Amino acid sequence: MTDQQADSCAGEIETIGSGSLEAAAGEDVVRFESLTRTFEDLTAVSNVDLSVGEGEFFGFLGPNGAGKSTTIKMAIGLLRPTKGRIRIFGMDPYERPLDVKARIGVVPEEVPLYDRLTGREALEFAGRIHLLNADTSRERADDLLEWLGLEDAASSLIVDYSQGMKKKLALGCALIHRPKLLFLDEPFSGIDPIAVKGIKDVLTRMVREGVTIFFSSHVMELVERLCTRVAILHKGSVRAVGSLDELRAASGLGDDASLEDVFVKVVGMDPGDGGAQWLVS
């Protein structure tokens, strides 16, 4: 992707819909209050209080099974919370699901794509579903295919795409309507380093333009480099939230501590301690 292309994509940061439906000035774009979700005898998410402001690149970290994906599903209106309150642009995603879904872009961990559409068709379909007209959908689909490096595979069926290509396409589908808020759940898994760099650049520029990104990943380096604020979730509860400096200070680690060190300290796990000694003996 060239810089010009990146500029052109990042320069389109506008929300669809009228301004009155956006978050009021000073209001948080994402707000969770006592958010809880239980599955029978398991409490996946417990009393999560979080707020993410406009133009934040917010990192959402946690070990496997911490409740990250469950929290994101609740936020985007796909999993009703057992208790608590969610506000996206000041709206409840369960009372006004279409209004919320029209303003957000989502890249879930498992990409939701119809495998018998071509890449171009999938992008155009996503555009039309977000009520873009046919011409606009087509133009944006072409731009995104070029930007994501998928132009050669544009007419191939998604069934023939690699996992990385699918992830890129899902990102394109999430961006085609120029959302004001992006939920990204492991968006870079399976994507090649060159594409990751290009996507990172554009996401950073989008954030500068006022787009909010809610970013869940296990890649600490990425989160450390991209995110302005980070929350660490463990066993369904938020254990720490703040900028990296704030987290370092709170965990009692030095200025040179990496996010990984902070994460291990906060979560309280010792990766070296475990069974399966036969593997190394």
Add this chain to the structure above:
Amino acid sequence: MARLVTASGGGVPSRLGILIRLQLIIAWRPAKRGKIPEYLAIGFVAVLLGALALGLAAISFFTLLNLSDAAAGGPRIMLIGGCALFLAYLFIGLFQEGVGGGVDLSLLFHMPVSPGEMTRADLLSRLISPWALPPLGFFAGCIAGVMARGHFLFGCAIFPAAMLWYLQTFLTLMVGDLLLYHLRRSRRFVEMMGFLAMLAFMSWVVLQNTVLVRSSADGGGHRLIKMLADYWDGARYLVSLLPGASALSWTAWGWYAPVVLATAVGTVAGLYGLSGLLLRRLMEEGTAKTARRRGAPTVRRALKRPGLIERLPMWPFILRDFRYLSRDPYLKTMVLGMVMGPVIILAVLAGPGGRLGMHFLHYGAPFLLLMYCSQLSNNHLGLERAGLLNTLVSPVPRWRLLLGKNMVLMAFYLLLMCLPVGLLVWRKASAFDIASDVVLAVALAPIYFGLGNFLSILMPVPMAPKGKRLRAQVPMGRMFMLAIAQIVLLGLAGLAAAPLFLGRFALSYLGGGAWLAEVAGGAMILYGLLIYALLLGGATRLMPRREPDIYEAVLRSES
């Protein structure tokens, strides 16, 4: 650069068009382009459905034309045909992977599409799919037949009745699909539904085999039949209000027609609302992959010596496939359909029909059950879906793997055989005849499952939906090709099994107690095992060469 078009102005007003386009693409586009057989199969499906429509049109037309009183009998003929089609569509649609379109709507849940829009799109795509042709033929034949008899008003009434029928049928299918999603997720519900279905049909069998037969024997048959007829006369008003029936039964006019018509329209509205409601609930339940229950902390088990059966080389595969079959919600739903089908057929045929039913129980039941088991045996690799990767990368000899799979299916098949055996015991068949049937089943199954291995290796179709999806997205062409291949396979299995049927006849002829009968029984089983060994050897050689294609077909088609 693309211009901005906002949701509040300038955009298209509805998503219906694009949703229908999506549904049509998914229903008709083959999984891979350029696959001529698949296109041919799709063409054949269209021709077949067209022929079916013409056949139904001819049947309904000539039936109505030759009725002595078309005005009185016409609505009844239409009702019988309409209800039969309704039930057929419902059963095939819910248990045999879909009739007439329908895509996995759960992939749209994160997008701004309302449940109402999804329902309308799904409904419309079903209405314009070729699966709508056979009922169209039936209703067109009814209209032509009635018009030819000069009943123009009745003929005109069939138009809205047919439209109501379509709406009721397809909406019921949609609601069924959405309910089945819950069914697939809830083990207890599956068990409960299975139990209730079995109970209902067993009650029917009891009624047929004991009450009716006994009352006929003591001369009370007429009284009982009259009682049932009276009961039906009273109940038909209630039955005519049910979905699939209410759409058509109002055409009989009379004082009851407005009530039935209102009910028919209300049913459509109710089903439409219910579909939207269920979709909304599904949307908010986390469809793709919600957090799973954490089990109890792992407790290190004490090591124990493996038992004799655990030392069998194919044991790990038997265990895995058994767990797969008993735990996977999609497969369990499939198994439920596989159990219900034979139960219905056997219950009907084993009724007080005399010899025909008994002959079928003896000779036809093992074959019928194998036909139902074919859904599992002929595509066992495709049904593994993501788990297949572990199978393909494992370094074990392929005969162990295939044998393990076949043994699980064999156990399931023999379990199903308890049904005809139970009915034969009920009908007081001799122990020798029942034992002969079991010998036939035991000898027949290896041949069939051995041939099934070939089909599974040569034409795997990824059936089980990934994760918690609404339905598997198998192209119509692929499904049809699989069905044709299964029919061919059935024919081959029939040829290979011909000596077994001769052996079964010989057993009947020889009767119990003859040593020759024991030899014949043993020879039948040996023959079955010999053919199976040959087939297993062939499949074992074929599989490694086909593995890249199996991977391609099953694991690279995600939806």
